Amino acid sequence: MEAIAYERATTVDEAVKAAREPGVAYIGGGTNLLDLMKGGVARPLKLVDITHLRENGLDTVQALPSGGIRIGALMRNSDTADHALVRERYPLLTQALVAGASAQLRNMATVGGNLMQRTRCPYFYDTAFASCNKRAPGSGCAALDGYQRMHAILGASEQCIAVNPSDMSVALAALDATVQITGPDGPRQISIGEFHRLPGDRPDLDTLLQPGELITAVDLPPSRLANHTYYLKIRDRASYAFALVSVAVALQLEGDTVVQAHIALGGVAHKPWRASIAEGLLTGRSLSDTALHEAAAAQLRIAQPRPGNRFKVMLAERAIVRAVNIAAGREAVGVTGAPA
DSSP states (O other), X not given: OOOOEEEEOSSHHHHHHHTTSTTEEEESSOTTHHHHHHTTSOOOSEEEEOXXXXXXXXXXXXXXXXXXXXXXXXXXXXXXXXOHHHHHHOHHHHHHHHHSSOHHHHHHOBHHHHHTOOOOOHHHHOTTOOOBXXXXXXXXXXXXXXXXXXXXXXXXXXXXXXXXXXXXXXXXXXXTOEEEEEETTEEEEEEHHHHBOOOTTOTTOOBSOOTTOEEEEXXXXXXXXXXXEEEEEEOSSSSSOOOSEEEEEEEEEETTEEEEXXXXXXXXXXXXXXXXXXXXXXXXXXXXXXXXXXXXXXXXXXXXXOGGGTHHHHHHXXXXXXXXXXXXXXXXXXXXXXXX
């Protein structure tokens, strides 16, 4: 058993100061970090407990003067999903949060921690596999010639083909969220589209966070998209499984014409993937089967699947079509959340 130092911070400044040392990790809900520690994947020298921070609305949802909202990083996923402002103004986020994990995990997991989730690639999680550039940079990627069913078809590199597992982050990508951060050099913000990294030649770096930086909140801008949203998650079993493909859709419609289309994909890349090609092809057009299939096919034309996950290309195309149809009210949804 390796010794681990522990410090409980009561202010953001205390937390940031305590995390300046090498080998320090923040712990909130711990639903991912503790799993990584138990498996020997994460080996922090010190844990900084941030669960007792109560300043600056870290555990609240606040309406912003702009008409948007600020979600504190210590908000539990279950409380966020059920908050009146989130349900009213951003139902897509509620749908994505409810689709992720079990109720027990949602009661513990935090918004900030969800953003920091690490991949569930089996080669990353199993230290018996020496080849994992995400866990041990320069060691290789066992998934390239191994089990690829769950892996990336967009934005991958020869260094890593793992995917981001978060449902919440896919919805945040579609909603143009901004991540608020505080660190040794003071506060800053990063758009959700830039927050997570593609693997490139440094797959061990999941985000743009610098050492000691702490997520304090997530801001959502004012939105006219609340009336036409849907989060579609396709997985191997109906409950508590990570997505093979997921689609977050938020539309602004005038009649059957698309004024705005916000679409993001999960389960297909190292980060939530904004489907900007499909969005551009749908905006300004009347929704039709032809328009939807053209937009979805164009979006996936850039995919680079592996032999073990080629099925994801067609699956993602069809998922985009179905999710947009449901969001627009062109297709009904059954009691279980599956199309009727």
